[in-house]
Amino acid sequence: MKQVILILFAMLISATSAVSAPVRIKDLVEFDGVRGNDLVGYGLVVGLNGTGDGLRNAPFTEEIMTNILERLGVNVTGEQFRPKNVAAVLVTAVLPPFSRSGSQIDVSVSAIGDASSLLGGTLVMTPLNAADGQIYAVAQGPIIAGGATAEGDAAEVTQGVPTSGTIPAGARVEREIEFDFTQLTSVRLALRSPDFTTAARIEAAINSALNRRVALMLDSGTVQVDIVATQARSPAHAIGRIENIRVEPERKARVVVDQRSGTIVMGDDVRISRVAVSQGGLTIRVEEAPLVAQPNPFAPGETLVVPRTNAALEEEPGIGLAEVPEGTSLAEVVSGLNALGVAPRDMIDILKSIKAAGALHAEFIVQ
Template sequence: MNNRQHTILAILLAAALLFSAGVARAARIKDIADLEGVRYNQLLGYGLVIGLNGTGDDIKKAVFTKQAMINMIKRLGLSITPDVFRRMKTDNVAAVMVTAELPPFARPGSKIDVMVSSMGDATSLSGGTLLMTPLKGADGKTYAVAQGPLAVGAIAFGGKAAKVQKNFPTAGRIADGALVERSVGYHLPPSGDLLYQLRNTDFTTAAHMAEAINRRFGPNTAHSIDSGSVKVLMPQDYKNDLVTFISDLENIDVQVDVPARIVVNERTGTIVMGKDVRISKVAVSHGNLNLIISESTVISQPNPLAAGQTVTAPQTTVEAVEDEGNLVVLDMGVSINEIAKALNAIGATPRDLIAIFQAIKAAGALQGELIIL
């Protein structure tokens, strides 16, 4: 085997070990399901970043930046005459959108991280400071207020002829940059029922989850509603201690069932195969077709006494080379380990494997789902 074949085999075997380990070991409920109503909430705000070293918005073009500056100055009790308004010129201010996620049970006074992204034509937010920015939820209410210096983690330098840039200097982050002003509470339904939603819907996993809860807290405590929901009735012993009940429940181990699935990404050549993928007996032959295209310029020079002119013409040469394809037979019900060895034997690259799996699926020999990203 060459190095390329060893690499392919190692990738597929690693995927097999990853999936087999995940199926053999049970997962906790907190790792596979979420309690309905306990979730993050998106926050959004519009603000200004100041203190930029000539890398801010061009306020002649970014009218919204200029208007935001005027509104801010007015809120501070200063007045601007029309003449000053027309002559206003600065490049150390940038209009930005501020986003954040409000975690569940966040109380007033707690702090959350915020992301700051440029809206206008600013070239860098490095060294800037975000001014006080209210962050609102989907209901239009203010839940947090953000302010502070940005950590950009990027650089951008250059002149008229060249430029050097690392990462994206027009976006930054402020750790603990927003102060929570309003909380989003969780209220237990009057019936005392809890509804858990599986992150990866599956009927078998939902049934296993209900069975595990009933073994821990007694019969009829939980039942699966569908492939993605499990309803849990709080026992009488926990009526006055919701936190302890949820803690005990979410630490229960559940046997997770993984569907037979192959996921491929054609853009990157990434292939992930599930442990339960099986293939019916099929013969596979795959050969690579290489096209070699070369171009050269032919110069036609007339005789010295002729009246013609020197001309040039492009000349293109195309050569097709097809590698010999080996035939490999995959027996019925082979495992992912055997698939990896068999396909590696014919020298298939990751991108070749994508085409092979598509052909096996089209032939009806793939016992599983093929997902192409």
């Protein structure tokens, strides 16, 4: 697939200056105490069309199947199972904040044995535990797998990952997490991308919107809000008003490179100091063309292989020596490199070299 260069520009107010668009506070921070909790369980999927675990290679599947049948009153002591329509799975889910008993959540199901597909399977009732070992939800239902498999006598084709899937609204919450949000006297806002400037703007925006000093920046990643000083009816009312206040976030100059796909993502605030750039390529070709020599028919002798090698070294013309002026912006650098006919991977190498020379004033991330 042809490589492409993806350049994402921020919204520009003018050709020479750029300002970030206002963003809601709820999109910039996490509210302390308002978080989900991870759940995990170990269960059994039944109803597979011969694509389940081989019990000889996955004895834990036989063990859980025996336990389930015995809980249902079926005595299977000493019996040997060899079905191919069951599979042992791990079930994971996230319990959202303030979930109440009876509400439903999505779950993910993944095979842990040698099952080849979970298509058409049904998850048997599986308890989901949190880190404290308590059961908070129970999952059950038909699985929507994320792939498909077709096979014949001599070939097999697999698309996607049929050994994992999801069950929308497949778990029911049985236990609530005890957290009295109404008793909070203050709440901390944790920035997803810590930055002193952004934190200061959040503090100023909240104080301005509420016409009183209720927010205080503690560090680059935390802003504390005094709930009592907001004079709201409850902490929930205070957070509901604060989270929709808009702030212009500040961000670091950053260049992200994906070497596998040749993708380059740069912010509009990336700057480059004065530097000269030259790029070229060297190609080495080595070809083996052995010559086989053998005697005439019925004549004495033996067949010999004489090695023959053709080697060539070619230097491809480079882009020449190009000077990048000081303070050059992202748009000017990209347009200049494109005008020189630089390929995506060559552009990545050039950016790496400019960064190594100390002329690229941005955080450089290679994936």
